[in-house]
Amino acid sequence: MKFPCLARLWSAGTTGKPPRSARHIALINQLGLFGVCATLPYQVFYLLHGISLYWPSFVANVFFIAGYLVALPLNGWGWHNSARNVVVLNGCTQLFVVTYFISNGAGVHLFYFSVGGVLPLMFYRRQELPLLVVATVGVVVLFVFCHFYFPPGSTPIPIADSILGGMYAASAFGAIGLLAVVGFLFRERVEDAESDLTRTNRRLEQLSQTDQLTGLANRRTLEEWLRRELARAGREGKPVSVLMCDVDHFKAYNDWYGHQAGDRCLRNLAKAFQKVVRRPSDLVARYGGEEFVVILPLTGNKGAFDIAEALRRAVEQLAIPHERSTSGPVVTISIGVATLDPVPPAQLNIASRLLRAADMALYDAKSKNRNRVMSRMA
């Protein structure tokens, strides 16, 4: 927010409210404060140009200023509709009374345009539509009445034409300025709300694409990624390889060291995988419990085998103790490699064919005492 002090003042009653309600409560506070600000120059004028003459308008305005300020505590106490009604009624009555005292030649009744302009922001709920229509018609009637029944010269207080002209210009400026400021502040609020929404959507999207435990891509992302890369490689006649990795004797690890240690182990493995697989088009995903899949686009069987070996070694080098493993003293992985070279264009079920082949290669690795890489062509 660009006006921290003012923002704190007009945020009365907004704490804990959903953004939409908070926006409207703040708007009522802002209008109350603007009512005060718009009245003060008139008060200064009355003081400087003969308070003895203009005292009825001056005294009336003191009450109207108090009326505007009441909106802030009302909102603070949670009486938002009352705060809004007080601001609207106070504003309309003030314009009427002051125009009666100093005539329409001073242009005070021009502020009815600003009031009419912000009414749709104040009565915003669907069920308030009839109230909005009534309020708008009321404002129009008041403006027309003031315009035709309080002409210059009809006032209880005589005012020189030159002064009236100056006041009219100031009123016009104030009425348009008020509308512009309210519009600006409201737009700021809407933009803030939009940015919040965009951030939340991005976060939700990220959550729906990643695995919570490891931060790797989840199975859904993996399937989309694989489909896209296979289609691309199919068009270009290039290879795609897939690695299916499984932690050896992980049930025994969990049973011996506990589930939390098991989770920690999976997180460390994920980090090690990400250090080895670095090309932007490659993807490491958590496929299931202790199974990971790596997609290697534009990679032939030999290259994929080398990367799988690098992964296997990286895990071994983490040297996570595994006393219950029959494949070695530390945690190890087995990897099945499968390659389509080249990927045939536009073939159905090609992704599941590739994953199935990688799974079979993994089975081969598991049956040969684990901690090894085995490969198949899909």
Ligand SMILES: Nc1nc2c(ncn2[C@@H]2O[C@H](COP(=O)(O)OP(=O)(O)OP(=O)(O)O)[C@@H](O)[C@H]2O)c(=O)[nH]1
């Ligand atoms: N800590 C932890 N364990 C998991 C998670 N997901 C799956 N597991 C465990 O991983 C184990 C997998 O066991 P199995 O499929 O029998 O395979 P294994 O014990 O690794 O044996 P091999 O694969 O034949 O070497 C099961 O005990 C699951 O409970 C997880 O998110 N966290």
